[in-house]
Amino acid sequence: MKLFSFLFTSSIGRKVLMAVTGLSLVAFLLVHCGINACIFFNDSGKTFNAAAEFMAHNWLIRTAEVGLFGGLLIHIIQGLSLSLSNQTKRKEKYRASAGDANSKWYSRSMGILGSLLLIFLVMHLKHFWVVSRFTDAIQETKGSTLFDEMIIVFTDPLPVIIYVIGCLSLAYHLLHGFQSAFQSLGINHPVYTPIIKSVGNAFSLIVPLVFAAMPIAMHLGWIK
Amino acid sequence: MSKLMKLHLKVWRQKNTESAGNFEDYKVDASPDMSFLEMFDVLNEQLIETGKEPVAFDHDCREGICGMCSMVIDGRPHGPKQGVTTCQLHMRSFNDGDTITVEPWRANGFPVIKDLTVNRSAFDRIIASGGFISTNAGNAVDANSILVPKEIADEAFEAATCIGCGACVSACKNASAMLFVGAKVTQLSMLPQGKPERQSRVVAMVNQMDAEGFGACTNTGACAAECPKQIPLSVIATLNREYISAKMNGK
The missing domain is CATH 3.10.20.30 (Beta-grasp domain)
Known part of the structure; x- marks a missing residue:
């Protein structure tokens, strides 16, 4: 255990853990986004429900889900504690500051962006994950599916607005986090780093955009 | 005039x-x-x-x-x-x-002595913890007895131009000293004279850096943008790499 204690104690080790858990969440986002995008087939959720059904009953996916929640929890707790500890390193603040002259605002706001995401996430899990796993609201025998649940949730404009704000926070969180994770793991290379940055920028734009399109499209009745 | x-x-x-x-x-x-x-x-x-x-x-x-x-x-x-x-x-x-x-520079690791003068001896203690090479004293060795490839020498020299002013700490929102420590670790671990101690050095220097009250790195890049010697952000990646590898070797 001593071998891995640095991941929770040293400044670099803690960042390594943020990077590893962050990248695993990036991988999850890709799968999540891909499966949910099945609603855009506009076949009354037939393809989407089949994919959701597979994800819910495949034992490999269910095992990975445990790992996902573990990683997510570590990312949240470590992120919050790092963010709070970093804020104490300059007790006397600058009276004049020019942060925009040397860095991007979102790179300096990962704690706030992450916290916004956390608020969104609690609501999001309550909407779909809790309902599908722990209640019997969604049962094929009753003729109600996860797709139907989406339609119900996104009829109300309030969740739509919150989901879009959540996606915007996600975009900026990823815009810094994706490439930053590689730097934290010690990967900075004259050839690969520009590629990583481009892939990261594209990912941060496309994935949140596709996610945001789902509640909007459902609310406006484009998808039935 | x-x-x-x-x-x-x-x-x-x-x-x-x-x-x-x-x-x-x-x-x-x-x-x-x-x-x-x-x-x-x-x-x-x-x-x-x-x-x-x-x-x-x-x-x-x-x-x-x-x-x-x-x-x-x-x-x-x-x-x-x-x-x-x-x-x-x-x-x-x-x-x-x-x-x-x-x-003045503002950071817990750099207490103000008076007006715009701050105490930067935290950097000296980080260097003393490992920012050196151990060698037997004696006659000066022949200049070309240890060969160093030109590109390695250039990269090590780029890192070695760090003057230890502390602008990186001062610019960082977390008052992190990683650009400074990264520059020193990069310089020493790239050259043959510094390689024997590279693993124990990086762990000792990072421990000292943390103990001095400097923050962790958020990769905002403010340090490299403000560095008067334009030390690149890649030295922090090298520092991370050296540290992870030392830890994986049980150092």
């Missing part, structure tokens, strides 16, 4: 480490050809002539290589120019009638 510029200064004055500081307003007429520190010399002469306490600030070589000057000018360490120390910043980078705010 060029026309004098009329400047308004807001300078941080602090009696000692314990006391609370505050801004004092001053008016200075400065030549655009003066360096920022020469402008401060003019200010201090004015203060002495009127029987006031001159502003304490650090300086030594005044040619950008000693790393002593340390002023945060309008919120930016070493002022608005890139790749320049405060001593090499000229007043022509400002406009006639400007109000300029001058503060």
Whole structure:
């Protein structure tokens, strides 16, 4: 255990853990986004429900889900504690500051962006994950599916607005986090780093955009 | 001689480490050809002539290589120019009638001694913890007895240009010292003379860095953007890599 204690104690080790858990969440986002995008087939959720059904009953996916929640929890707790500890390193603040002259605002706001995401996430899990796993609201025998649940949730404009704000926070969180994770793991290379940055920028734009399109499209009745 | 510029200064004055500081307003007429520190010399002469306490600030070589000057000018360490120390910043980078705010480096690891002078001995303790090579003293060895490939020598030299001024800490929102430690670790671990101790060195230096009260890295890049020697952000990746590899080897 001593071998891995640095991941929770040293400044670099803690960042390594943020990077590893962050990248695993990036991988999850890709799968999540891909499966949910099945609603855009506009076949009354037939393809989407089949994919959701597979994800819910495949034992490999269910095992990975445990790992996902573990990683997510570590990312949240470590992120919050790092963010709070970093804020104490300059007790006397600058009276004049020019942060925009040397860095991007979102790179300096990962704690706030992450916290916004956390608020969104609690609501999001309550909407779909809790309902599908722990209640019997969604049962094929009753003729109600996860797709139907989406339609119900996104009829109300309030969740739509919150989901879009959540996606915007996600975009900026990823815009810094994706490439930053590689730097934290010690990967900075004259050839690969520009590629990583481009892939990261594209990912941060496309994935949140596709996610945001789902509640909007459902609310406006484009998808039935 | 060029026309004098009329400047308004807001300078941080602090009696000692314990006391609370505050801004004092001053008016200075400065030549655009003066360096920022020469402008401060003019200010201090004015203060002495009127029987006031001159502003304490650090300086030594005044040619950008000693790393002593340390002023945060309008919120930016070493002022608005890139790749320049405060001593090499000229007043022509400002406009006639400007109000300029001058503060000390601010970080828990760099306590203020007086006014704009801070205690940077935390950097010395980090170096003492591992930023050296161990070698047997004796006759000087032949210059080419240890061969170093040119590209390795160049990269190590780029990292070695760090003057240890602390602008990286000062610019970082977390007051992190990783660019400084990264530069030293990169320089030493790349060269054959530094390789034998590379693993124990990086762990010792990072432990000392954490103990001195510097923050962790958020990869905002502010340090590299403000570094007067333009040390690249890649040295922090090298530091991370060296540290992870040392830890994986049970160091």
